[in-house]
Amino acid sequence: MFLEKALLEKAKLGDRESLEILLRDNYKIIYGYLLKLTTNEDITKDITQEVMVKAILNIKKFKGDSKLSTWLISIASNLYKDNLRKSNQISSMQIEELSVKDSQNVEETVINKDTVRKIEKMLLDFPYEKRMAFILKNYYNYSYEEIGTILKCPIGTVRSRLHYCIKKLRSLM
Amino acid sequence: MSYNHEKIQEKLMDVFYKEGELTKELKSHIDDCSECNSFWRDLNTIEENIPSFDLNIEVDERVIGGAFRKVGILKEKRKNIKDLALFATIASIILGCVGLLANMGYGKSIILVQIFLVIFAPLSIPFMIRQRLVKEES
Ligand SMILES: [Zn+2]
Numbered sequence: 001m002f003l004e005k006a007l008l009e010k011a012k013l014g015d016r017e018s019l020e021i022l023l024r025d026n027y028k029i030i031y032g033y034l035l036k037l038t039t040n041e042d043i044t045k046d047i048t049q050e051v052m053v054k055a056i057l058n059i060k061k062f063k064g065d066s067k068l069s070t071w072l073i074s075i076a077s078n079l080y081k082d083n084l085r086k087s088n089q090i091s092s093m094q095i096e097e098l099s100v101k102d103s104q105n106v107e108e109t110v111i112n113k114d115t116v117r118k119i120e121k122m123l124l125d126f127p128y129e130k131r132m133a134f135i136l137k138n139y140y141n142y143s144y145e146e147i148g149t150i151l152k153c154p155i156g157t158v159r160s161r162l163h164y165c166i167k168k169l170r171s172l173m
Numbered sequence: 174m175s176y177n178h179e180k181i182q183e184k185l186m187d188v189f190y191k192e193g194e195l196t197k198e199l200k201s202h203i204d205d206c207s208e209c210n211s212f213w214r215d216l217n218t219i220e221e222n223i224p225s226f227d228l229n230i231e232v233d234e235r236v237i238g239g240a241f242r243k244v245g246i247l248k249e250k251r252k253n254i255k256d257l258a259l260f261a262t263i264a265s266i267i268l269g270c271v272g273l274l275a276n277m278g279y280g281k282s283i284i285l286v287q288i289f290l291v292i293f294a295p296l297s298i299p300f301m302i303r304q305r306l307v308k309e310e311s
Contacts, residue, residue: 020237027232036226045236052240057247074293137190138223146191163186166219173215 004068005161012060019059022068023052029069029140036135037080039124047083051076066149073140074150077132084128118172126165129153133161182212189216 012017030051034044054075055062062071075085123131132151136142142150146157181202189191203210275283 016241020241023237023240024232027237028230031230045233049236049240049243052237052242056240056244063245079187096276115218115222119219119222122225138220139226144190144226157189159192160260162190163183166189166216169219170212170215173218 001067005064007045008059008062008064008068012062016148019056023055026069030072032074033140034076034080036139037128037131047076047079050079054079066146068140070146070150073136077150080132081128086109115172119169122168123165123173126168130161130165133158134165137162177204178208181206181209185216189220205212217236 004022007018007022011022027048031044031048034047034051035041038044038047051072053074062068123134126134129151132146136147136150137144144158144162145153148155153160181199184193185203188195188199199266203213253302274280
């Protein structure tokens with residue numbers, strides 16, 4: 001955290017190397033988040049790059065009242081929404097591929113592969129705003145408040161979106 | 174006892190997400206109410222079964238490098254637009270002045286100055302080149 005602050009200061013003064021380190025450090029978070037949203041590696045790569053372009057252009061505007069990763073996730077969410085609006089063709093072609101990979105390393109004793117698949121399928125069918133909230137909460141452990149800031153919506157909305165997801169998922173049980 | 178199960182379950186979801194406390198009231202309700210008890214258990218089952226999506230993500234340097242390149246191009250474009258705007262402003266100011274002078278009756282003198290410039294400006298080119306060479310040498 002301290003190192004991040006020092007690097008940020010330098011990056012804001014125009015030091016490219018510091019900015020590169022910061023972006024590299026946060027690459028996996030942004031990429032992972034977008035991949036969970038899009039399930040498409042090409043689109044994920046494109047949006048990840050756009051996130052970085054925005055970050056490079058606006059790094060001076062980042063006030064540092066949240067973690068850099070939160071700021072980047074928020075940019076990623078906006079760009080994902082824009083992307084969806086522009087092209088309604090984000091395919092779920094690679095879902096199968098993703099699911100095979102991750103079900104290989106789950107503990108079979110506790111986890112039912114079938115349920116995982118069902119949950120995964122439903123997760124991808126959620127309206128994107130609800131899916132974003134669900135992913136931010138369940139995979140990144142952001143608080144309601146932070147999710148509200150990231151998705152630019154009131155806490156009550158975050159709460160009801162999450163509750164909607166849980167209720168839907170519960171119907172699979 | 175008329176408990177509002179839905180309200181209780183909403184509170185349970187908050188507890189599940191660590192946004193609320195498991196109060197005594199909630200705890201005793203879970204113990205007594207089979208509906209909310211199964212809801213509470215399902216929450217934990219959901220958590221255990223959420224797909225990990227844990228792919229081996231590797232940092233792709235091309236994505237980062239490409240972002241910096243894109244920013245370079247964008248900045249260049251913005252600079253060009255700025256330069257164009259500056260040029261347009263200066264040009265219209267000069268044109269405005271010329272128009273004003275012509276309107277004030279200096280049309281003839283303006284044309285003379287123009288002719289003079291067209292004929293003599295090219296003569297200054299060798300001089301400008303020499304100046305530049307001197308500058309580059311130093
Ligand atoms: Zn109940």
